[in-house]
Amino acid sequence: MEIIGRGQLRHRFHGNYTAHIILLFPTEPQALRVLPLLGPGWTPAGKTDSLRRALSWTGDSEKLEACKKILGRLGADEAKIDSVKKSVDFGEEFEVKVTYKF
DSSP: OEEEEEEEEEEEOSSSOEEEEEEEOSSHHHHHHHGGGSOTTOEEOOSSTTGGGEEEEEEOHHHHHHHHHHHHHTTOOHHHHTOOSSOSSBOOOEEEEEEOOO
């Protein structure tokens, strides 16, 4: 079984820099299955139907570097995650893939 999550980072330059990432999965159970693989700081994004299948992360630039490495190991293009190529507010969209064998 392959689980694919689609993500995007939002840059926040209000005072101290922080980054906020949302990863959206097809279903809530798939999101929860991937959650332990993502490392520190990741939480379910919310309680509404659309947000229950999303995971959320917020951190400073130092923590972002560690987060990008983990996402890279899951197939994300690390350069796209915090890229300002298309926008100063948002990184480029990226994708992670987790394969489970039963």
